[in-house]
Amino acid sequence: MALPSQKPNEPLGDEILQDWENIGSGGFGDVYKARHKDWGFDVAIKLLHRGVCPSASLWIEAEVMTRASCDCVLRLYGTYKGFPRGGEPMQEGLVMAFMERGSLQSLFDKLHDPLLWPLVCRLAHQVAVGMNFLHQQDLMHGDLKPCNVLLDDHFNAKLADFGLSRVSTSCMSTSCMPTEEKTGYLQGTYKYMPPEAFDSSYHPVRAFDIYSYGILLWSILSGKEPYPCSFSISYAMKYHDSIYFPHNIQPPTPKKIDKEGWNELVNLMEQCWDNDPSKRPKFKDSLETTEAVFSQNRDGIPDAVCQVEKAFRGVVQHLFQKMKYRAD
Template sequence: MAMLSHTTEPVGSESLEKWESVGSGGFGHVYKARHRDWGFDVAIKLLHDGVGFYSSAPIHKEKALAEEASHMDKVSCEFVLRVYGLYEGIPPLGGLAMQKGIVMEFMGGGSVQALLQDLSGPPPWPLVFRLAHQVALGMNFLHSRNLMHHDLKPSNVLLNDEFNAKLADFGLSRVSTSALNSNNEMTGEAGGTYKYMPPEAFEASYEPVRAFDRYSYGILLWSIVTGKEPYPMAHSSLVALRIPEGDRPPCKEINHREAEGLEELVDLMKLCWDQNPSKRPTFKECLEVTEKVFSKHKKEIHGAVHLVLTRLESHTRYQHLNTRVPFSFSPETPESSKSHETMDHVRVTETKKAPTPESVSVSTKTMSDTDKAKFIDDNRAVLIQDVSEVMAIVDELGDMVHSETYSAIEAKQTSQEKMRALFLETFRPGGVTVKAAFYTVLKRHHPRLVERLGG
C-alpha cells in the first residue's frame, strides 16, 4: 500500500488505547483512541470490506484507504482534517481480524450537522460567519491542489473544541483536471449527497467539475444560516425532479437586518447555487466576501463560542437530570412545550430559580437611557437568539407595546420570532425610551446574559 509522505511505519493496535466508537455509516466505522506515545487522541477510520469510492465497481478497501489518505495528505492544512498515518491491527472493539484504516486528527467538537441538531437551530452570528469563512478557506485550498471534495455537507465539516471547522471525509474526492484545461473540468463518476448536488448532477451523463463543490457550498451556507436541513420532507425523487427546475431552499425567513454582513453572505449563497455552473463564484472569489463579513464579527467570536458551550452544557445537564422530558420542554413556560422550540427554553427553568450571590454577579454601574438603548442596539443579534422569557418581558413593558403588536408577538411560535417582532414593531418606533425600559426589565429576567454582554 502506498505510504504517506511523512509516514514511515503504520500505526498498530499496540500504540493505541482507550478505544471508543464515535460514528458509523455506509463507508465503515470511526473510532476514537489515545496514542500511547503521542499522548493525544486520534480518530481511526476503518472501511467495510469491499467498500470503494473511486470507480463504478467496488474495489479493495486497502486501495480506497490509501487513495483517501493520499488525498488528505496532499491538502493537509489548517482547514482540512490532518492525516497522521495508516492503521494496521485488530481493533479491540469487536475486532476479530486484521484491519487497515486511516489515523486522523480527532475533532472534539463533532460536526456542523451535530451542532445544528444540538442547538435546534443556527449558532450565534459570529460563529456562522466564521464557519462560512473557514469552509471556504478549506475548499479553496482543496481546489488549488486540483482536487474536488465532491460530498460537501454539514456532516463532513468537523469542529474542534472551539468550533473551528475542518473539511473531512474524502471518500468521494476526485482529481480535478480543470486546472489543466479550463474548458474541460471532467473528473469522474458522479456522487455526493442528493440534497447538496447541483441540478446538472441529476443528469445520467453528468461528469463532475469543481462547480459541483461550489453549489454544495451554497446549500451548506443555507443550512448554517438557518440551522435547518434542506428539503426535510421531500423524497429524493422529488428533489431530483425539482432542483433541475430551479427549486432551492426557502430564504424568505432570513432577515438580512439581523446581523451586519448577512445580506452579503445570502447573496453569495444564491450565487453559489446558481442554475448555471459557469456563474457560480470560485472559492477564491467566495473568500473575498466571507473574509469581509467575518471581519465585522471577529471581536465577538469568543463570546459566541462561550455561549454555545454554555448551551451544550445546559443541554447535557438537562438530559442527565430528567431523561424522560424532551429537550425542548419546560413545564414552567407553556409556549416552550411546542415541538419546534429551541434550546433557549431549556434555560427558562434555570433562570426562574432565585439567583444566589455566588451564581450571579449583578453590575452596580449606572447607565443613562441613551447607554441602555445603545446596549440593546449593539447586542440585537444575541438578544434575539438568547432571550427566552419574551412574553413576561413584554407584559412588564405594559402600554409601551401597542395592543395589536402584543397580539402579533404572542402569535409568533418561537422566542426568536417574538424578539424579532419586538425589535421591528416596538423598539424601532419607540426609540430610546422603550429600549431603556426593555434593558431594565431584561436585567431582572436575564441578569447573567446582561452581565456577559457588558451591561
C-alpha cells in the same frame, strides 16, 4: 505525514492504541476514537466496511488529505493496520485528529436554533478557505455537507471525509459511484448536489463543490438541514440508469436578520447555487466576501463561543437528567 514517533509509511498497530470507542457509522465505514499511548491524546480512526469500498480508496483519501493539508482541513496523522478491539479480520484505516465538538450537523442537532452571527461568519469563511485551498491543489471534495465539516474545541471548521474526492479533471460517473450513492441510501448527499450532477453523463468539475457550498451556506445561516426529510425520495428518483432531478429547486432564503454582512452572505449563497454552473463564483473570489464579513464580526467570536459552550453543557445536563429519570 507522520509524527516523530511514527516512521514514515509505518502504520500504527494495536499495541499503541487503547480504549477504542465507536463514535460514528455511515454507508462507507466506521469511525472510532482511541487513545494513543505514546502521544498521550485521543485520535480518530476511520475503517471502511469490508466489501463496500476497495481498500485503495483509503489511500486515495489519505493522499488527498496530505495534498490538502491546511488549517481548515482535518489533520491526517498516519495509517492503521491491525485487529480493532480484538476483532477479525485484519483491517486498515486512517488515523486522524479527533474533533471533540463533532460536526456542524451535530451542532445543529444539539442547539435547535440558528447559530450566533459571529460564529456563522467564521464558519462560512473557514469552509471557503479550506475549499479554495483544495481547488488550488486541483482537487475536488465531492461531498461537502454539514456532517463533513468537523469542529475543534473552539468551534473552528475542519473539512473532512474525502472519500469521494477526485482530481478536478477526473470522471466520477454514476457507474463508479458506490451503490449507496445511486440508490439514495445516503440521503443527505443528494441535498447538496447540483442539478447537473444527476445526469449519468456528468463529469464533475469544481462548480459541483461551489453549488454544495451554496446549500451549506443556507444550513449555516438557518441552523438546520435544507428541504423536508422526504426530499431525497421524492426528488432524487431512480429513472432507468440515470437519476432525475428537477431544476430550480433551492431552499427558501432564510428570514432576514439585521446583522452586518447578512446581505453579502445571502447574495453569495444565491450565486453559488445558480443552476448555470458557469455563473457560479470561484472559491478564490468568494473569499473576498467571506473574509470581509468575518472581519466585520470577528470581535464577537469569544462571546459567541462561550455562549455555545454553555448551551452544550445545558444539553449534556438535560440528557443526564433524562437518563437518571429512566434509571430511577
